[in-house]
Amino acid sequence: MEQQEIYKGLAGVPVDYTAISKVNPETNSLLYRGYPVQEVAANCTFEEVAYLLWFGELPDEGELAEFESRERTLRGLDHEVKRVIDALPATSHPMDVVRTAVSFIGAADPATPDDSAEANLDKAIRLFAKLPSIVAYDQRRRRGEAFVEPRDDLSYSANFLWQTFGELPDLEVVEAFDVSMILYAEHSFNASTFTARVITSTLADLYSAVTGAIGALKGPLHGGANEAVMHAFAEIERAERAASWLDEALTAKRKIMGFGHRVYKNGDSRVPTMRAAFERMAAHYERPDLLELYVALEEAMGERKGIKPNLDYPAGPAYHLMGFDTETFTPLFVASRVTGWTAHILEQQAANALIRPLSVYNGVDQRQVPVRAGRGQAAAM
Numbered sequence: 363m364e365q366q367e368i369y370k371g372l373a374g375v376p377v378d379y380t381a382i383s384k385v386n387p388e389t390n391s392l393l394y395r396g397y398p399v400q401e402v403a404a405n406c407t408f409e410e411v412a413y414l415l416w417f418g419e420l421p422d423e424g425e426l427a428e429f430e431s432r433e434r435t436l437r438g439l440d441h442e443v444k445r446v447i448d449a450l451p452a453t454s455h456p457m458d459v460v461r462t463a464v465s466f467i468g469a470a471d472p473a474t475p476d477d478s479a480e481a482n483l484d485k486a487i488r489l490f491a492k493l494p495s496i497v498a499y500d501q502r503r504r505r506g507e508a509f510v511e512p513r514d515d516l517s518y519s520a521n522f523l524w525q526t527f528g529e530l531p532d533l534e535v536v537e538a539f540d541v542s543m544i545l546y547a548e549h550s551f552n553a554s555t556f557t558a559r560v561i562t563s564t565l566a567d568l569y570s571a572v573t574g575a576i577g578a579l580k581g582p583l584h585g586g587a588n589e590a591v592m593h594a595f596a597e598i599e600r601a602e603r604a605a606s607w608l609d610e611a612l613t614a615k616r617k618i619m620g621f622g623h624r625v626y627k628n629g630d631s632r633v634p635t636m637r638a639a640f641e642r643m644a645a646h647y648e649r650p651d652l653l654e655l656y657v658a659l660e661e662a663m664g665e666r667k668g669i670k671p672n673l674d675y676p677a678g679p680a681y682h683l684m685g686f687d688t689e690t691f692t693p694l695f696v697a698s699r700v701t702g703w704t705a706h707i708l709e710q711q712a713a714n715a716l717i718r719p720l721s722v723y724n725g726v727d728q729r730q731v732p733v734r735a736g737r738g739q740a741a742a743m
């Protein structure tokens with residue numbers, strides 16, 4: 363067989379330009395539209411970050427006020443969307459619920475076929491505003507609790523927590539949640555964003571691209587890892603058991619969720635900021651045991667494999683402390699990443715080329731279909 367180089371998983375292959383974010387493993391840094399993500403997390407709100415990703419610049423005061431008031435008026439959930447969610451079993455995975463809800467919104471939106479940049483930006487802002495309602499509605503229905511209407515006097519993150527829990531947590535919690543939304547917002551050509559760009563490259567609509575991206579994010583090698591981290595913590599139970607649990611897991615050739623990264627090989631640029639937020643949550647909720655478990659597993663993994671945590675590792679336990687159901691963690695990632703996905707959809711559309719790589723055939727050589735009596739077109743009549 364002819365030998366050709368294969369770039370399995372497209373590892374290390376640049377496939378296009380992007381001006382949205384820069385992931386640099388050499389300097390362990392991440393820039394959103396040129397700004398270091400740590401500085402963005404320390405000085406901006408998630409609303410400002412969404413604006414930055416879509417429009418390329420941070421908003422001035424007037425632009426921010428206008429953008430915020432627009433987002434706040436779009437937070438409500440139509441009766442039909444609630445009906446579609448209600449029709450799904452309470453046992454459905456929340457990622458399946460979010461994927462279905464977004465798909466339904468797309469099917470019902472008369473603007474779906476309009477693929478102008480303006481119409482698509484409107485759709486992106488609508489999804490951004492509505493996803494907290496969808497995620498909160500689903501967690502509450504599974505707990506047998508009624509929908510909590512959005513409040514237009516609250517920031518994005520404060521309202522998200524309000525709609526999920528029906529009460530407002532302390533400012534410290536809102537801030538930690540906002541930081542997580544900022545850190546999850548954008549990460550260049552990760553698997554779900556690339557999925558969105560592939561779908562967009564066929565000239566399919568924005569909702570199809572976002573629906574596909576949600577499917578890609580669900581997997582535990584990508585966004586599903588934040589949920590999987592918490593399942594591992596539940597198995598380990600306490601710090602003293604972390605090393606022996608890890609040895610058993612590695613012997614069984616299990617992947618340790620929340621560790622490793624396709625691009626960063628020396629630590630994820632976002633982890634220090636999210637870890638600090640998790641530490642604040644562990645102190646706030648008086649759960650030093652969870653922080654001890656976190657540290658014990660991180661140290662054991664470092665000793666055994668030299669592999670460092672990714673963003674999902676601190677985000678999982680932070681969301682757990684805030685009170686989210688474990689299965690809701692990846693939908694939180696969706697609510698944030700919809701900003702990055704849609705920025706990429708707009709970028710792809712603006713300079714489109716159908717994404718269609720090559721494959722190298724390694725099946726059986728060409729052969730002839732055996733001709734048998736009584737078979738063929740005449741027999742099909």
Ligand SMILES: CC(=O)SCCNC(=O)CCNC(=O)[C@H](O)C(C)(C)COP(=O)(O)OP(=O)(O)OC[C@H]1O[C@@H](n2cnc3c(N)ncnc32)[C@H](O)[C@@H]1OP(=O)(O)O
Pocket residue numbers: 371582583584585587616617618619620621622623624625667669672673674
């Ligand atoms: C926000 C995000 O989406 S970040 C990613 C979230 N995903 C996870 O946390 C899932 C766990 N991590 C992984 O599975 C991987 O690290 C990935 C998929 C993220 C990256 O994978 P790749 O870049 O393909 O790295 P690759 O799989 O080649 O790993 C290199 C080696 O490290 C090992 N390795 C990498 N990550 C892990 C891990 N989490 N647990 C155990 N071993 C690991 C691999 O088994 C491989 O070992 P080998 O050379 O002996 O076969």
Ligand SMILES: O=C([O-])CC(=O)C(=O)O
Pocket residue numbers: 546548549551552553584624625672673
């Ligand atoms: O970049 C990746 O491959 C995965 C990731 O960290 C993200 O999407 O945030």
